[in-house]
Amino acid sequence: MKDFLQLQDKHIVIMGVANDRSIAWSVAQSLHAAGAKLIFTYRQERSAKKLNKLLEKNEMDAAVIQCDVNDDESITSAFAEIKEKFTTVHGLVHSVAHAHKEDLNGDFIDTSRDGYAFAQDTSAYSLVAVAKAVRPLMAEGGSIVTMSYLGADRVLDGYNVMGVAKAALEASVRYLANDLGPDNIRINAISAGPIRTLAAKGVPSFNEILSKVEEKAPLRRNVSAEEVGDMTTGLMGALSRGVTGEVIYVDAGFNIIGIG
Numbered sequence: 001m002k003d004f005l006q007l008q009d010k011h012i013v014i015m016g017v018a019n020d021r022s023i024a025w026s027v028a029q030s031l032h033a034a035g036a037k038l039i040f041t042y043r044q045e046r047s048a049k050k051l052n053k054l055l056e057k058n059e060m061d062a063a064v065i066q067c068d069v070n071d072d073e074s075i076t077s078a079f080a081e082i083k084e085k086f087t088t089v090h091g092l093v094h095s096v097a098h099a100h101k102e103d104l105n106g107d108f109i110d111t112s113r114d115g116y117a118f119a120q121d122t123s124a125y126s127l128v129a130v131a132k133a134v135r136p137l138m139a140e141g142g143s144i145v146t147m148s149y150l151g152a153d154r155v156l157d158g159y160n161v162m163g164v165a166k167a168a169l170e171a172s173v174r175y176l177a178n179d180l181g182p183d184n185i186r187i188n189a190i191s192a193g194p195i196r197t198l199a200a201k202g203v204p205s206f207n208e209i210l211s212k213v214e215e216k217a218p219l220r221r222n223v224s225a226e227e228v229g230d231m232t233t234g235l236m237g238a239l240s241r242g243v244t245g246e247v248i249y250v251d252a253g254f255n256i257i258g259i260g
């Protein structure tokens, strides 16, 4: 059983560490504990600085490469650098999303054309683009995990355009699973419960959502980023080898509740 959990020397790309609160950072710690060799990508220099400090503090040795998922050239050059340095990749964690702040306030109906396109491009299409870029590097098969949220299925005040982007992200997971399956590449989404991160600050009703979950979720609590990290590690390893195209909830069971 233990061997199934081992990711010893597996090369895993992690996209989306902005700071120590990022879900991707908890994912990194869990994967590191399982023995994986980590390759990080970042967008802003500010994030790279924070990430490098975190790596130093935790005595973790990893590659850190710039990749802006809104920019095809940046994706191409990041994965060319990964190929040059590592040849093969076994896993990829896509923990990236963004929408314009003004599109998370007020009514969804007022979303601008530009704001809608930007949220889709950054938060959903980016998964398609990076899956395509990493595919040739996953010659031995692989596993891709992305982060979604309940706003893909249900209406949550203030989640607005990001909910629609998450719906597209989850549908993309299913179509990508069908394309990548013959290459023994699996892809799944984790639908995480609310976690206090930089991105979560943009959701105006976030505090209300946290207290509702604590009150109503079957486990009567919120989840931690560590719990999402551990599920990601599970999806990277052989214990989950028969699972692809799924949305897996790590939300203390909140999604199953009807009228509470």
Ligand SMILES: NC(=O)c1ccc[n+]([C@@H]2O[C@H](COP(=O)([O-])OP(=O)(O)OC[C@H]3O[C@@H](n4cnc5c(N)ncnc54)[C@H](OP(=O)(O)O)[C@@H]3O)[C@@H](O)[C@H]2O)c1
Pocket: 015, 016, 017, 018, 019, 021, 022, 023, 024, 042, 043, 044, 045, 047, 067, 068, 069, 070, 094, 095, 096, 097, 098, 122, 147, 148, 149, 150, 191, 192, 193, 194, 195, 196, 197, 198, 199, 200
């Ligand atoms: N926190 C929650 O409650 C929650 C719940 C469910 C799902 N999620 C999802 O989890 C994922 C991670 O979010 P988080 O909560 O951990 O927040 P976070 O720490 O703010 O991470 C978001 C990351 O997205 C990156 N990013 C944004 N635009 C990018 C671009 N164009 N190219 C490359 N990277 C870009 C940011 O990089 P820079 O900072 O360098 O720009 C940042 O590292 C997101 O998909 C989010 O929707 C979060």
